Amino acid sequence: MIEVLYFARLREQLDCPGEGIDPAGLQSVADLIGRLRVRGGAWEEVFAGDQPVLVAVNQEMADPARALRDGDEVAFFPPVTGG
Amino acid sequence: MIEVLYFARLREQLDCPGEGIDPAGLQSVADLIGRLRVRGGAWEEVFAGDQPVLVAVNQEMADPARALRDGDEVAFFPPVTGG
Amino acid sequence: MHDITIQTEAFDIEAVQRELRADPAVGAVVSFIGQMRDINEGDRVSTMTLEHYPGMTEKALERIVEEARQRWDLLGVRVIHRVGPLTPLDPIVLVAVASGHRGEAFQACEFIIDYLKSRAPFWKKERTAGGDRWVDARHGDSEAEARWKR
Amino acid sequence: MHDITIQTEAFDIEAVQRELRADPAVGAVVSFIGQMRDINEGDRVSTMTLEHYPGMTEKALERIVEEARQRWDLLGVRVIHRVGPLTPLDPIVLVAVASGHRGEAFQACEFIIDYLKSRAPFWKKERTAGGDRWVDARHGDSEAEARWKR
Numbered sequence: 001m002i003e004v005l006y007f008a009r010l011r012e013q014l015d016c017p018g019e020g021i022d023p024a025g026l027q028s029v030a031d032l033i034g035r036l037r038v039r040g041g042a043w044e045e046v047f048a049g050d051q052p053v054l055v056a057v058n059q060e061m062a063d064p065a066r067a068l069r070d071g072d073e074v075a076f077f078p079p080v081t082g083g
Numbered sequence: 084m085i086e087v088l089y090f091a092r093l094r095e096q097l098d099c100p101g102e103g104i105d106p107a108g109l110q111s112v113a114d115l116i117g118r119l120r121v122r123g124g125a126w127e128e129v130f131a132g133d134q135p136v137l138v139a140v141n142q143e144m145a146d147p148a149r150a151l152r153d154g155d156e157v158a159f160f161p162p163v164t165g166g
Numbered sequence: 167m168h169d170i171t172i173q174t175e176a177f178d179i180e181a182v183q184r185e186l187r188a189d190p191a192v193g194a195v196v197s198f199i200g201q202m203r204d205i206n207e208g209d210r211v212s213t214m215t216l217e218h219y220p221g222m223t224e225k226a227l228e229r230i231v232e233e234a235r236q237r238w239d240l241l242g243v244r245v246i247h248r249v250g251p252l253t254p255l256d257p258i259v260l261v262a263v264a265s266g267h268r269g270e271a272f273q274a275c276e277f278i279i280d281y282l283k284s285r286a287p288f289w290k291k292e293r294t295a296g297g298d299r300w301v302d303a304r305h306g307d308s309e310a311e312a313r314w315k316r
Numbered sequence: 317m318h319d320i321t322i323q324t325e326a327f328d329i330e331a332v333q334r335e336l337r338a339d340p341a342v343g344a345v346v347s348f349i350g351q352m353r354d355i356n357e358g359d360r361v362s363t364m365t366l367e368h369y370p371g372m373t374e375k376a377l378e379r380i381v382e383e384a385r386q387r388w389d390l391l392g393v394r395v396i397h398r399v400g401p402l403t404p405l406d407p408i409v410l411v412a413v414a415s416g417h418r419g420e421a422f423q424a425c426e427f428i429i430d431y432l433k434s435r436a437p438f439w440k441k442e443r444t445a446g447g448d449r450w451v452d453a454r455h456g457d458s459e460a461e462a463r464w465k466r
Binding site: 005007008009052056059060061075077078079080081082083 | 285286287
Binding site for chain 4: 088090091092135139142143144158160161162163164165166
């Protein structure tokens with residue numbers, strides 16, 4: 001299973017703090033984004049590429065080409081605004 | 084009269100915190116330095132140009148070409164080391 | 167003393183500085199305090215909530231501090247960041263760096279806060295008269311961070 | 317609140333920071349604390365005496381702070397410098413700058429301390445086991461100051 005987390009504005013837009021996703025057929029972060037996007041509605045909006053979305057894999061910043069493995073923790077969130 | 088002040092290492096080398104000097108014949112800071120230097124001994128040492136000496140006229144940094152007038156306050160001191 | 171703390175409670179700026187100053191080899195302490203303003207983007211802000219990504223936040227900050235310690239000769243580093251609800255005048259973040267001389271302390275302190283602002287997973291949500299809104303990332307933050315890239 | 321103080325007494329770092337932080341338009345406070353180290357040039361230093369040029373010191377610092385206020389959008393500036401006898405761990409100088417955002421506060425704070433270190437008439441005399449000695453100017457200080465020349 002891949003644990004997927006959503007933070008801040010994304011969590012609210014998707015009305016979902018996180019979920020477990022079956023890794024079958026998911027080679028990369030880009031594949032995961034594709035699978036989320038086809039859900040339509042808010043998912044299509046968030047992952048269509050129109051708004052900036054950052055991704056971290058196992059709590060390290062990553063990019064869409066990043067390979068995924070069973071057990072990975074993947075987080076999606078907007079640009080950070082701390083400090 | 085020109086009020087001349089000496090600070091820090093210079094004050095100790097010259098064994099003099101300050102003095103009044105007759106401005107007659109003193110057009111510039113360079114003239115004043117010349118007059119002090121010819122006193123010989125520690126004065127020659129300090130003002131011969133071998134050690135760094137800074138000068139302020141009326142509490143503003145100045146250079147040897149700076150013109151002098153009666154009533155000016157002239158200070159000689161080493162490079163600063165505060166902070 | 168741990169270098170990094172994420173907490174909901176207010177922090178004691180004075181205690182941190184005293185701890186860093188307690189080493190007689192320290193000649194310079196540079197501190198950055200970021201605090202909540204009562205106006206943002208022209209609107210009055212009554213409260214703010216800071217969300218973060220627990221686990222990743224600490225890892226990101228530890229990496230930033232470790233990199234600063236490798237780049238500069240530092241005698242002490244402390245980063246404290248608040249999360250949860252905040253009101254105007256509340257300190258949000260403290261970055262304090264001690265070193266023998268000032269140049270290293272200044273550079274390390276600014277390096278850490280620039281990275282934190284552009285890379286550490288914190289998000290601010292403001293409450294204004296017009297409702298709640300997420301704060302947008304400032305363009306200047308990624309520029310400031312880019313300065314440090316080698 | 318006066319911007320600049322030269323004094324023989326210890327100063328209250330916390331009180332200064334609290335005062336600067338009291339304005340809800342302030343988003344960033346950057347502070348530099350310079351303190352006396354117990355070792356200099358490899359020798360243990362037991363005490364130090366700071367001499368200054370009364371009158372010129374205040375004028376030089378006022379000019380520096382005025383220039384910083386013209387260059388950057390600042391909400392508060394405080395410079396406190398001690399003179400007279402000091403022992404290790406004693407704070408020597410505090411430069412604290414408040415602004416809306418951090419970039420200006422960092423730049424102004426470093427600008428002021430760089431100028432102070434290279435231009436304000438203070439001189440340190442150290443007491444070591446080998447006797448009293450005047451501290452020599454650090455080459456790096458005039459280099460740091462040269463960065464700000466336009």
